[in-house]
Amino acid sequence: MTDKLTGAAGRQYVAEAIRHSLSSGDLSPGQRLVENDLAESYGATRSAVREALQDLAAEEIVEIVPRRGARVRAVSVDEAIQITECRSALEQLCAMKAATRASQEQRTELRQIGAEMRQAVADGAVHTYSILNQRLHELVVEASGQEVARRQLDRLNGPMVRFQFRLALRPGRPAQSLQQHLAIIDAIAGGDATAAARAAAAHLEDVIEQLRSSAAMPSTPVPTRV
Amino acid sequence: MTDKLTGAAGRQYVAEAIRHSLSSGDLSPGQRLVENDLAESYGATRSAVREALQDLAAEEIVEIVPRRGARVRAVSVDEAIQITECRSALEQLCAMKAATRASQEQRTELRQIGAEMRQAVADGAVHTYSILNQRLHELVVEASGQEVARRQLDRLNGPMVRFQFRLALRPGRPAQSLQQHLAIIDAIAGGDATAAARAAAAHLEDVIEQLRSSAAMPSTPVPTRV
DNA sequence: GTCAACCTTCTTGTCAACAATCTGGTTGAT
DNA sequence: ATCAACCAGATTGTTGACAAGAAGGTTGAC
Numbered sequence: 001m002t003d004k005l006t007g008a009a010g011r012q013y014v015a016e017a018i019r020h021s022l023s024s025g026d027l028s029p030g031q032r033l034v035e036n037d038l039a040e041s042y043g044a045t046r047s048a049v050r051e052a053l054q055d056l057a058a059e060e061i062v063e064i065v066p067r068r069g070a071r072v073r074a075v076s077v078d079e080a081i082q083i084t085e086c087r088s089a090l091e092q093l094c095a096m097k098a099a100t101r102a103s104q105e106q107r108t109e110l111r112q113i114g115a116e117m118r119q120a121v122a123d124g125a126v127h128t129y130s131i132l133n134q135r136l137h138e139l140v141v142e143a144s145g146q147e148v149a150r151r152q153l154d155r156l157n158g159p160m161v162r163f164q165f166r167l168a169l170r171p172g173r174p175a176q177s178l179q180q181h182l183a184i185i186d187a188i189a190g191g192d193a194t195a196a197a198r199a200a201a202a203h204l205e206d207v208i209e210q211l212r213s214s215a216a217m218p219s220t221p222v223p224t225r226v
Numbered sequence: 227m228t229d230k231l232t233g234a235a236g237r238q239y240v241a242e243a244i245r246h247s248l249s250s251g252d253l254s255p256g257q258r259l260v261e262n263d264l265a266e267s268y269g270a271t272r273s274a275v276r277e278a279l280q281d282l283a284a285e286e287i288v289e290i291v292p293r294r295g296a297r298v299r300a301v302s303v304d305e306a307i308q309i310t311e312c313r314s315a316l317e318q319l320c321a322m323k324a325a326t327r328a329s330q331e332q333r334t335e336l337r338q339i340g341a342e343m344r345q346a347v348a349d350g351a352v353h354t355y356s357i358l359n360q361r362l363h364e365l366v367v368e369a370s371g372q373e374v375a376r377r378q379l380d381r382l383n384g385p386m387v388r389f390q391f392r393l394a395l396r397p398g399r400p401a402q403s404l405q406q407h408l409a410i411i412d413a414i415a416g417g418d419a420t421a422a423a424r425a426a427a428a429h430l431e432d433v434i435e436q437l438r439s440s441a442a443m444p445s446t447p448v449p450t451r452v
Numbered sequence: 453g454t455c456a457a458c459c460t461t462c463t464t465g466t467c468a469a470c471a472a473t474c475t476g477g478t479t480g481a482t
Numbered sequence: 483a484t485c486a487a488c489c490a491g492a493t494t495g496t497t498g499a500c501a502a503g504a505a506g507g508t509t510g511a512c
Contacts (some may be wrong), residue, residue, distance in 0.1 A: 005499060034493070047466065050494090054277075058284040066234055068474055082242075082374040089315040089375075148308040149315075152378055260463070273496065275499070293464060293503055370465090 009049030029074035088204035236274030255300035314430035323370035
């Protein structure tokens with residue numbers, strides 16, 4: 001058990017560990033990621049760490065500059081907005097396709113999620129709502145059959161963890177987005193493609209609005225060093 | 227000069243060389259890429275080749291399966307269509323933004339490209355047209371200021387080289403797409419965002435149509451081995 | 453003739469030592 | 483006090499040898 005994690009296993013493990021440290025706030029943007037340190041603290045070899053960092057760089061979570069090592073990539077509010085704009089474009093596509101292509105089971109599950117979301121908001125269960133939110137977006141993409149879009153969206157979400165974190169905690173946010181989510185669900189489950197696209201667009205337009213207003217009041221003081 | 231290409235330099239060089247071999251048809255989908263062979267034929271070290279393959283895998287041009295090596299990824303017509311659908315979503319976004327954000331110089335260059343495209347079609351200059359086409363799409367994205375979308379589009383285009391090749395050579399194709407390109411140019415240069423989005427959507431809808439009909443008659447017999 | 457177990461060969465994965473480079477601080481001159 | 487050159491420590495990059503695993507062919511039993 002004290003064995004060093006080697007290659008393939010270590011690579012995945014280290015990447016996952018770093019992703020987790022990042023989303024839980026243990027790592028801040030701009031922070032250096034020294035290969036030796038990571039290797040030691042995760043009990044992996046340096047090769048494994050190196051490859052994990054390459055993977056994370058491909059996901060744009062980490063930035064590698066030659067001969068100077070890797071650091072956590074800082075995402076500006078402006079970039080977060082651009083990312084959300086792209087998400088909007090792709091999710092509109094998926095919502096549209098899902099409205100025409102979703103199976104009966106998928107439509108049922110959508111409505112089910114809608115009901116549970118309503119309940120979660122009523123109960124003030126923020127975390128539950130967040131999980132349902134994630135499942136909803138996932139299910140829409142799945143029902144659309146757009147494998148390519150799914151990959152693109154995954155890549156877009158990588159660098160956003162930090163922001164999602166900040167937005168979800170705003171008081172009153174779940175109640176606000178609930179209506180939008182229910183609109184998306186209704187449109188897709190009802191098979192109305194254009195309404196689905198419109199609903200998805202409206203939802204993400206609102207997220208962008210939230211991001212804009214968060215530019216003024218950075219709830220988390222971000223210790224970015226150059 | 228007979229030195230082996232090492233790391234950073236070799237990595238880029240080898241990746242570029244493979245990309246080129248692929249677009250020129252020297253490599254067919256499904257073909258195995260053996261690290262040693264590549265290293266020898268490009269005069270690079272195996273490490274450099276390995277890293278280059280990782281990069282290409284991130285671009286989804288190549289597929290790496292653990293312990294079995296890398297092979298050229300085969301893109302099905304269905305996937306090509308999905309890719310184009312995503313491109314459509316993102317390019318609509320860019321066209322829209324470009325219509326409102328483009329500088330005066332960019333609008334002028336757009337019109338210039340339009341004029342040259344018209345000329346190229348009149349002259350039957352297929353290759354010139356193809357270059358202009360590329361420059362047009364590039365300029366639209368540039369004018370949109372959507373750096374994130376640009377990266378996404380680059381990634382989408384990676385695996386498409388093979389198909390672009392097949393479609394561009396169809397007789398009458400340039401004349402057909404000319405009108406669509408001119409419509410995009412007019413809308414953006416004229417600052418009409420919704421018209422720009424519509425024009426981009428129409429263009430890519432047509433590309434999808436072309437892909438669909440190419441499913442029936444594969445002009446290039448693709449020697450895919452499992 | 454067919455099939456399964458084996459064995460050889462080819463290929464990828466791993467590692468640890470070594471080399472090259474960068475960073476930050478120290479020294480000495482002006 | 484300021485600045486440049488320099489030096490030491492830290493960190494990344496590279497290499498070649500070795501280990502582990504897969505693919506395909508061969509042998510032998512039935």
